[in-house]
Structures are given as structure tokens and as C-alpha cells.
Amino acid sequence: MVSQARGLAPRLERRVGHVIEFITRLLALAGGASLVAITAVTCISVIGRELASVPIPAFEIFGPIQGDFELVELGCAFAIFSFLPWCQMRRGHVTVDIFVQALGPRVNAGLALIGNLLLTVCAALIAVKLGEGLADKRAYSETTFILQMPAWWGYALALVGAWVFVLASAYTVWRSLNEMLGDGERG
DSSP, X not given: OOOOOOSSSHHHHXXXXXXXXXXXXXXXXXXXXXXXXXXXXXXXXXXXXXXXXXXXXXXXXXXXXXXXXXXXXXXXXHHHXXXXXXXXXTTOSOOOGGGTGGGOHHHHHHHHHHHHHHHHHHXXXXXXXXXXXXHHHHHTTOBOTTTOOBTHXXXXXXXXXXXXXXXXXXXXXXXXXXXXXXXXXXX
């Protein structure tokens, strides 16, 4: 007798999961590239600042990168929201496993379902509020102090990650439901 997979469209859930995991992986890699770039900006700026303080006339051309802290803020906002969806897909958020080890895989999947539901609601709230902040920054044409970059650029970059986080969180609700109805967490 062939065992039937249990849950809500489990085969479709797994295919959708592969697509979302691919998207979240690409976004996380982009966030990592952003961190590498802001690290380089910071290092170059610090080295330039130090070289400019050397009392040698030829070193007068050196100096810090103008607006380096603005670039770091922008890159960090993007990086943080780029990593959240990947972390959610990989079950990387903090859990208190010591209390649930003895409960069994299906009960653990049920608890994961509740946690994923709550996280999806929080992620959606964050994305909506971030979108409202973006609209506000655009409406008032706010810019950064030194580079005069539109302030909404950082919000827009972060908003991409925020909505992918909502998508990943919603998917993990489906995954947890199928695990609860099936044999428990897949790991």
C-alpha cells in the first residue's frame, strides 16, 4: 500500500517552498554583498581620514568618503531585511527547544504553526508600516544631510526584504500546517 502525503496540497507546498527558498537565498546573498560594500566604504573612509592627517603635502588628496555614515545606514537597512526571510525559511529564529523536546514532532509542528502565524502577522505589520514610512519620506521629499540622497531609497530597499519576509512567513505557516497534519517537522 502506498502512503498518501497528508496536509493541504503537500506536493504543491514543497514546490512553492523551493521557489521561495531560491528567492530568499538570492536576497540574502544581496544583503551579504551590501555588508561587504559598506565594510569597504567604512575601511576606505577610515584609511582616507588617517592618511589626510599625515603632514605630507602629497597626502592632502586623501580624506574620508563624504556621507559614509549615510551609505552605511542605507546598506544596513537593506541587509537586515534581506536576511530575515532566509532565516525564516531555514527555521533560524530563536526557539526554546528545552521545553518541547519531549512533546513529539506533530506537537512541535503545531507549536511552530502558532509561532509562524504570529510571526506572519508581525512581518505584515512591519511591512505595512515601512510602506507608510516610505510614502511619507517621498511625499515630503526628505533627503540625507550630506549626500542629499532621497531618504525613501533606504525605505524602498528595506521594503523589498520586508515583503519577501511576509511571503516566507506565510509559506512557513503552510509548511507547519502540513507537518502538523503529517508526520511532524521535516527539519
